[in-house]
Amino acid sequence: MKKILLIGIILLAGMQLPAQREYQIALLKYRGGGDWYANPTSLGNLVKFCNEQLHTGINEQVATVEAGSQDVFNYPFVHMTGHGNVVFDASEAQNIRNYLISGGFLHIDDNYGLDPFIRPQMKLVFPELDFVELPFDHPVYHQRFNFPAGLPKIHEHDGKPAQGFGLIYDGRLVCFYSYECDLGDGWENIEVHNDPQATRLQALQMGANLIQYVFSR
Helix, strand or coil, rough: CHHHHHHHHHHHHCCCCCCCCCCEEEECCCCCCCCCCCCCCCCHHHHHHHHHHCCCCEEECCEEEEEEEEEEEEEECEEECCCCCCCCCCHHHHHHHHHHCCCCCCCEEECCHHHHHHHHHHHHCCCCCEEEEEECCCCCHEECEECCCCCCCCCCCCCCCCCCCCCCHCEEEEEEECCCCCCHHHHHHHHHHHCCCHHHHHHHHHHHHHHHHHHHC
């Protein structure tokens, strides 16, 4: 059985993972020239926040996994970010699809400029699905932390409102796309963007909601 499915069974049973069995989240490495490696301090800070606030036992060493690698099945939560071009070939798209329909979860965070590239590539993954904007009463906004107005606005970019989109497969949210928000910038070390502490806290809380949503399902 894939590790990701085993983790889901343990969590759904209300059991804690054994202390010796650490688990990780991962950053997606993709081709095309886009900076998949953007925001290098972000995921580590998010993991620390979740371990402190949600009492999760996530390994603070964040993994990197390539889009076409079978290793993706080891991670219940995969994060993707960047500013530029993204390319999935047919085998990579199929691999990501298999991961997501098998119980995995992908969080795509537009770090400004990703939108025109990621949408057609996700169409390769799920030709039959379109991104839909999630309503403000969706559970991702109401986990440990409450966001009654939906996704918080972390960085201005084009000045548009932050929007949370999803891909829903067989009734399950398999991909959350944060657009015009830039959660990852808010997760970075404070000296990187000099965001106010309240803004960083909102970003971390929303990220923690995503983690909790995924791990509780």
